[in-house]
Amino acid sequence: PFKGGTLQANPFLGPLFLATNPAGVISLPFVMPGGAPAGTELWLQWAIQDAAAVQGVSISNALMGLTP
Numbered sequence: 001p002f003k004g005g006t007l008q009a010n011p012f013l014g015p016l017f018l019a020t021n022p023a024g025v026i027s028l029p030f031v032m033p034g035g036a037p038a039g040t041e042l043w044l045q046w047a048i049q050d051a052a053a054v055q056g057v058s059i060s061n062a063l064m065g066l067t068p
Contacts (some may be wrong), residue, residue: 004054008045008062020048032067040067 001007020026032042046060 002059003047003057005057005059007047007059008043032065036067038067041065 016028018026018028026046032040042065043062044065045062048058048060049056050058
């Protein structure tokens, strides 16, 4: 549990502090590092400050990337 939601991803790399553009969009280009073993999972989830949300934070669904 986290701020009225469920935090799925384990933040082992620490948080990134980014801002949205005027349309509310965040762009974060990413390429999986070469040499990652097949079946490697990478989990991603956003928590963003939102004055209208429960406890002032909105949390995204968790997304999983899987290397082929």
